[in-house]
Every structure is written in structure tokens, then in C-alpha cells.
Amino acid sequence: MKFSKPHTLKQISELINCEFVGVDDFQVLGMNEIHVVEPGDIVFVDHPKYYDKALNSAATIILINKKVDCPEGKALLVSDDPFRDFNKLSLHFKPFTASNVSISETATIGKNTIIQPNTFIGNNVVIGDNCTIHSNVSIYDDAVIGNNVTIHSGTILGANAFYYKKRPEGFDRLISCGRVVIEDFVDIGASCTIDRGVTGDTTIKEGTKIDNLVQIGHDTVIGKKCLIASHVGIAGCVVVEDEVTLWGQVGTTSGITIGKGAVVQGQSGVTKSIEGNKTYWGTPIQEVRLKLKEMALIKQLPKLIDAFKKNNEK
Helix, strand or coil, X not given: CEEXXXXXXXXXXXXXXXXXXXXXXXXXXXXXXXXXXXXXXXXXXXXXXXXXXHHCCCCCEEEECCCCCCCCCCEEEXXXXXXXXXXXXXXXXXXXXXXXXXXXXXXXXXXXXEECCCCEECCCCEECCCCEECCCCEECCCXXXXXXXXXXXXXXXXXXXXXXXXXXXXXXXXXXXXXXXECCCCEECCCXXXXXXXXXXXXXXXXXXXXXXXXXXXXXEECCCCEECCCCEECCCXXXXXXXXXXXXXXXXXXXEECCCCEECCCCEECCCECCCCEEECCCCEEHHHHHHHHHHHHCHHHHHHHHHHHHHC
């Protein structure tokens, strides 16, 4: 998320009432999660295990819970609770604003686009030309939808990321203030849920087709001309490259990449990144030919055990 105008390190420290390490007028341009940060962004880290990753990321302002050596060209915001203060900044720069109408006055809807009854379109949503948005669709604030897109009934674009910090009193939610971006010629089936990015975008690229009852997590990027069948669940921060096929009930872990042209057969669990242009199956995921060979060998085990026993009896 980029701020509407640059801020200084001192201004940001005053917003969250914390110390800082760096010059007062060090420029702050936005805030983001670590996988999408750019120079000028704030990234937060609250565990020593991830200090080095944050300090060596593209972010130039690190919101951290301990004063450490600051890399050259960067600045620190030293907080007793970076998670809490990242949320404070999210609420300050992207506060929730109620729409109170079915189609927000700040929404932009293109030519020849059809909006069926009982659909909600939130603040600052942009919808292109020649789209069909069926009844009971909810499109939350800031979503961007291209041209020639079809979205079927009951689908929700822009719900919160499933991202929580466990505290003694319960779970504390990380505020979501990112977007959902749907490119041209995408079809989305009925009752799908596509979560918004935490601070960046969840993106479905041009020409992808999504079946009914599919869940796509925050900050995930689905490539061009992908096919995603019913009951697929894709976790947050996943990269699905172009022309991937995910058949029914495939599930993934977060933060992985599925290579271009990969085919994942039904009911598979994608627990790691996989190469493109291959067919996969199973949990944990394997190339289908290897998996089938293993299953064939396992079927031979009773015969092998019987043969082994007979040899020992002689």
C-alpha cells in the first residue's frame, strides 16, 4: 500500500508513539508485507527468527521490537508491539468507510456492464466494460475488475485475510487494507471467495476461469489462462503461474509457487513448490507417474512378503 503523499520517519513514529533510528526526514512512501515490499516501504517483524529477512529485504523502514544495527540506507521504528502498530498505521492510512448503499457513489462501472439485483459494490471499486455481475455478489472496497468479466451469484471479492497473531487473551487480526484485482476475460463461478491482500493485491490474471466454491487466499497471484475446478482451496501468498490446471478439491499451503503449465489432479495436497509442465497427484504432492509406480509396488508387497516367508521356511 502506497500512501497518498510521502511522510517522514518522525511523522510515522509520532503516529504510533515509538522510537526511531534514522534521520527525522527519512522518506516513508508506504507499507507492505515482506514478499511485496519496495524501497520506501515499512515492513514489520516481531520475532528474532525473521530479523535478518526483514532487515535485508527491499523495505527501507523496518518496524521492529528490538533496537538492532541498522543497515546502511535504512531506518528503524522501534516498537514494543510491531503487529499492533502495523495495524494502527493500516487504520490511519486506510480507514474503513461505510457505504450504506448497494452501489457506492465512488464506484466506477464501465459501458454495457450488467449489475443484477441484490449485489453490493463498495467504495472506490472499478468495473470495466461488458461485464456481468450476477445477483448477491459482494465486491468490497477498492477492488478492480477488468473488461468482459463474469462473476456468478454469491461470490465475495475482498474479504479479510486469514492472518492472526495468538495472544494470551485470544487471536488478534492483522488488518487487511489491500485489494482484489481481476483482469480481463476472467470468469468466476458461484459462491467463490477471493480475499483481499493485507497491504498489496490478490490478483487473478487475464483469461483465467474459476469454477464454483473456490477459495483464494490473500496476496495470491493466479496467472493467465488458468483453470481452477470446484472446491479448490488456495492459501495466501501463493503464486500460480500461467496455464495451470487445478482439479477439484486441490488444496495448497501458503507461500509456494506452482509452475507454468502444471496440472494438479483432484484431491491433491500441494505442500511445496512444484515445477511447471508436469502432472501431479497425491498428498504430499508427487509427479503422477512416480506416484502410480509407488502404488503399484505397494500392491505387490503381500506377494513379496509371502515369498519371503516361504523361502525362510525351506
